[in-house]
């Protein structure tokens with residue numbers, strides 16, 4: 001007897017669950033070399049402020065500031081779906097000399113761009129890039145002080161698995177932080193955002209990367225992602241406690257947080 005095959009969404013399309021990761025990989029393979037430029041163009045530079053808010057929440061051991069001692073306490077952060085290393089570089093820049101970041105991403109092309117950027121910045125000794133699937137992490141239990149994922153979780157086919165894996169590799173007392181596009185519910189801004197997302201972003205994507213479909217997927221995948229309260233419940237279900245979220249920029253993005261206690 002034939003069993004019903006599992007399905008999911010890839011943007012607004014319905015696809016077999018087993019096919020989604022390959023389709024996502026094609027998107028990031030295609031845009032990797034222009035990915036960082038596109039982030040600036042699409043968000044008008046706002047993604048920098050959102051990532052800064054994430055790094056503030058990570059709160060790595062202090063880098064010496066006037067009147068404060070630099071902390072050399074060891075701090076290991078795992079940045080899941082970390083792509084070209086943007087979050088990782090911000091964390092090591094903010095943290096003291098004991099801060100180390102592992103960027104784990106499934107896409108070799110995104111990681112290659114990240115490694116080049118790390119060499120250029122001279123931080124390749126404290127940021128390492130490793131290929132891995134967020135659904136099946138190649139790390140031992142309780143091996144990180146903090147786990148982050150920025151604009152990555154909505155691309156992962158089995159979100160529940162990625163959340164359980166983040167929980168497993170986090171030490172007791174460690175924090176999980178997830179930055180993701182969310183749902184705009186400010187009257188006026190919602191219409192403008194809709195227009196910008198569906199009419200402008202795919203066109204910028206086409207002009208800059210030559211791949212309109214990739215940016216159509218990115219926009220559609222945002223609409224298919226669970227609302228922030230529903231996503232917070234998924235985080236709670238994975239075992240995290242003191243789960244909360246903070247909407248930013250009228251709900252364009254939300255910063256989700258949970259602790260392993």
Ligand SMILES: C[S@@+](CC[C@H](N)C(=O)[O-])C[C@H]1O[C@@H](n2cnc3c(N)ncnc32)[C@H](O)[C@@H]1O
Pocket residue numbers: 021024025028080081082083084085086087104105106107110132133134135149150151152155156157
């Ligand atoms: C929108 S990019 C975000 C990159 C980076 N975090 C940032 O904020 O600039 C999404 C990333 O998720 C990665 N990704 C997709 N599925 C993944 C999976 N199953 N495991 C790990 N990474 C994945 C992609 O390869 C891509 O680099």
